[in-house]
Amino acid sequence: MRKTPLHRRLETLQFLEPSDWTILDGLLTREEQANEGELIVLENQEINRTRIIHNGWAHRYKSFQDGRRQIINLMLPGDIVGFYAVMRNRSDYGVEALTPLEMSIFPAADLIDALSQAPRLMLALSWIASQSERILDEQITRIGRRNATERMAHLFVELFLRLRKAGIEENEACVLPMTQSVLADTLGMSHVHANRSFKSLSRDGGASLAQGKILLKDIDLLAMRAKFDASYLEQTSLPKPTLKAVQENEPFD
Amino acid sequence: MRKTPLHRRLETLQFLEPSDWTILDGLLTREEQANEGELIVLENQEINRTRIIHNGWAHRYKSFQDGRRQIINLMLPGDIVGFYAVMRNRSDYGVEALTPLEMSIFPAADLIDALSQAPRLMLALSWIASQSERILDEQITRIGRRNATERMAHLFVELFLRLRKAGIEENEACVLPMTQSVLADTLGMSHVHANRSFKSLSRDGGASLAQGKILLKDIDLLAMRAKFDASYLEQTSLPKPTLKAVQENEPFD
């Protein structure tokens, strides 16, 4: 099995044993592709598949009857789509490809089987799940308590760092394949205001537009404008007590 | 072991076997109390305990150096605090008691042990975790794409329904133990504007104030003002394929 961004994220844990990798790779046998703009998951539709993104971007969104749309999270290589799919009979969100996508796909129930067999894998994938949850936390904080430019700069820095962690090269991580409307729906603002905020960032030299793509030019500058604190994304290893706990029970202090 | 709100939530699944309940109760042996205003979890501090709320309210928040604060989620009876604590060495958020609290507390690593022993329990608690994630999704959508009054009405209805699912009686579920400043920090607005929005809801008879508590008076009315769609909270049972999958492997169609 080739090394996917998910592999790279999990490798940094230095925690899984060969048998765990084998079980993981057992899940990643079937591939799926999608075209730009394709809907991978439909809102309010049954879901029973889990996907791992190997290449390309997608977004997870909710839409209103009156046309409003909120993008909840951007899904990057190494992210899991429908981790909890087996626990729910309907999807409360949609997922749409922002670029052509390469993914693995498997029945969500297989995940449960794999995790019951391999506690370390369970821990490792829960670690991924916990990261997604922290990213949602930060999205809430960003939208709730930051103004438009801060919000945008903050998102840019987050995306850059997430891409790096998935093993995407720095120069590739600086190109965001999204329109300003997508940006607006992610940040909870109008596309007109998103444009004004973006212009403000590009005037400073933090970002620019090239071939219809957003280019991040000065991450440090963006981080400063966003008052960025990276701690919610940092995690190089599982804490020691955890590592022990998978082998043997730990006494309660 | 007495029947806690968590028990009641899990019971509705009609899915756990006696042995699972035993393992769960094994986790819930040690109790912890907290006073109103007490900090249960400190921001940027080590965490290695998981808590189950049995009684009372708390909130999970992030704060900025300049004093801004965003409440990410309100934690109610039956909710789990620090489900992923074992996977991270530091907490990215704080948790503060909004009322006196009764909780169970145990080392986060014990959760892993319990879940490795009991796949059905793993599934059941993941189901709880997936609900929290959907609630975060909705919080993002609420803050990102709803105006102030819609936001507030929407939160009120969500809280009412969450409390009901945790087995809290309807009349008790209509009393929210939070100030308008807490409400404002939850909804990402200023406390002044929160007050104006609240007044607008109370003028219509949807809510009112009594003894410093927010009283929900007409849930249907609030739901209408919020254009509330309850699907993200609904889930009476696990889908059939899942139930099967825990016993035996399921063929991939």
Place this chain on the structure above:
DNA sequence: CGCAGATTTGAGATCTGTCAAGGGATGTGG
């Protein structure tokens, strides 16, 4: 009573949204 914290209100400043229109790039068909 008097304090501390919570709610309420007004006024003005600021931010953000809406509407409307123009410009630029890209792709398609003639």
Place this chain on the structure above:
DNA sequence: CCACATCCCTTGACAGATCTCAAATCTGCG
């Protein structure tokens, strides 16, 4: 190669929502 359509970006003007500041009122409590 041009005409045209489409999608995206950009801008201005104005309306509306929300924030900030400041002060008044209210409430529970010692």
